[in-house]
Amino acid sequence: MPEDLDYFESEDFKEILRQYEESVKSGERIYMDADDLTDIADYYHYNNRLAEAEDAISLAIEYNPEAVGPMLYRAREALEKKDFKTAEQYADKVEPLDSIEGIYLRAEILITKGELDSADELLSGYIKDLPEDEYADFVKGVVGLYLDYDQFAKAFEWIARTTNNDSVGFKELMARTLFGLGKYKDSERLFNELLDKDPYSANYWNALAGVQYMKEDYSGALTSSEYAIAIDPNDANGLLSKANTLYAMGNHDEALKFFQKYSEKVPDDEFGYLHQAICLINKGLFKDGLEKLKKAVSVSAIDSIHLPEIYQEMAFTYNTLGQMEKALWCIDMTEKLDCDHFHMGVIKGHILLANQKETEAEAAFAKVLQDSGNNPKVRLRIIISYHDNKFLHFAYNAYLDFFKTVGEDYKEGYAYLALCCNELMKNDEFLYYLKKACDCNPEEARAILGEFFPAHMDPKDYYQYALEHTDD
Incomplete structure (x- = not known):
């Protein structure tokens, strides 16, 4: 995939994509550069349009079976399937043609195998002999590679290897790295700086929305996602970002609309159907939600990370509809899944x-x-x-x-005990365990007990509020 996703927004790429899609629609074959076809395949793959991606890459290989781009694409397909032998065969073919891409691919194979230290040793050894004018670009590629595999600490280590980190490319990589490390404030600052220079980048707006979402700044995340959609109304990431934010804000009606729009753009992504279902279920539309869950299963790969959650939601929904046996069947379906x-x-x-x-x-x-x-x-x-x-x-x-057994250091569960005491009208114990819950696990206290207190109240204030309203 191109390192800079903004390439997909560029006029050059849009024109290449337009020509290709017109040729497909008309049924007339068009000759295109193999690397351009690989970019098109990457674009489709990124947007989960897998059948179209396969058509594009097959055409690229037909036109030029020795081109590096298509071989790298096939190698990464093999890596997704953990077919290391095939990936290494492609690495053997790529290396004589492009040594840098070859070393990236070999490192990627090692990372996928879980051999992170070996990958880092390989990359560090290669950079020793690189000419100075290639150093910064190589580091940038390594950082991007580590980010693709969520190895944020390693990405940060490699960014620190270069002083040329004021460029737009490095600033973006640093922003993504800081996001991955949970440094949301610093990441937000960098994405804002990038947007100052390029305010029409939907990718930057979506990235900023993601940071704001993690900070629970839902108002800011909603605004940022709307900017992304205004720039490109067909931007699937912007639609998904807005849907997720609306859902987090409890606006299930509007969230449902944007999850639906997302699924129209990315019909093979089970995530969209799963969250349409959750919105419908939250609205009490259980049968409609169940149909969306079935759709989610139908488009899911057998190793989808979302499949356990889909079956879990199906189980609860069937149970709500009085179909216990089907609910239990859904749980049985997760036995062979990674969950x-x-x-x-x-x-x-x-x-x-x-x-x-x-x-x-x-x-x-x-x-x-x-x-x-x-x-x-x-x-x-x-x-x-x-x-x-x-x-x-x-x-x-x-x-x-339970709490006698686990001891004083255990931090989970006190909010549930407080809730139980409240339901049993054990008011003194409710107050005691409410304070305990807010002191040792305020996030759990908010999630379980927040409905009893004013919206946006800090859990540290719950106890005093409860004391003052015990007779209400």
Whole structure:
């Protein structure tokens, strides 16, 4: 993929893409440079239009099977499938033609294998013999490579190797690196500086929206995503950014509209259908939500990171519709997926408990607890399930026993105990555990108890507010 995604916004690329798409539409073959066709394939792949990407790269290989661009594309396809042998065969072909791209590819193979130190050693060894005028560009490529694999600490180390970091390219890489390291304030500052120089970059606006979203500055994120959409109404990333932000703000009606628009642009991405479903379910439209979840499954790859969540949402939705067996089937479908199987085991018990299958639920909970080695997080989730299913006295005693067992240093769960005390009208204990929850885990306190307090109130103020309103 081109290092600078702004290339996809450039007039040069748009013209190449237009010519190609017109030829496809007319059925008349057009001769194009193999690297241009690879860029088109990258563009389609980036936008999850995989069938169109395959057509473009196949044509590039037909025109020039020895071109470096198409070989790199095929190598990275192999890496996505963990087919290291094929990727290394392509590296052998690329290296004599373009030594720098060859070394990047070999490093990428090592990173994908999890051999990060070996990759870094390979890259560090190569840079020793590079001419000075190639040094900065090589470093930039290495940083981009590490960012592609979310190796933000390594990216930061390589940025520090060059003093030529005031250029637009390095500033963008630094902004992305700082974002990955959780340095949102610094990342936001750099993206604003980039936008001062290029205010019509949809990619920069989307990146800024992402930073603001992580800072929970939803108003700012919404504005930034709207700028991106104003620049390019067909920008899928802008549509998705706005949808995510609206959802975080609790505006499910508007979020649904923008998730729908996103899915129209990227019809093969299960993420859009999953979140359409969540919006519909939050609106009480369970059957409509279920249809979107089925659509999400139909377009998902078997190794999709979203598939466990899709099946989880399907399980809860089927259960809400009174179809317990189908709900349990959805949980069974996650057994061979790469996910938190203890979490799924707890959900299975929760569904059984919700359907008054207490004996079966107890057996399911016992199994997952044993499989997890009596993991405290799993034990707490099981207690919360009894709490959610209104076994309040059982949950209350289980919470107390749990906190005696895990000790004073355990920070999770106090907000749930406070909630349970409130539901049981144990007011003094509610106040005690409310304070405990706000002191040791304010984020959990906000998530579980925030509905009892004014919007935007800091959890550190919950206790005093509750004291002053205990008779309300």
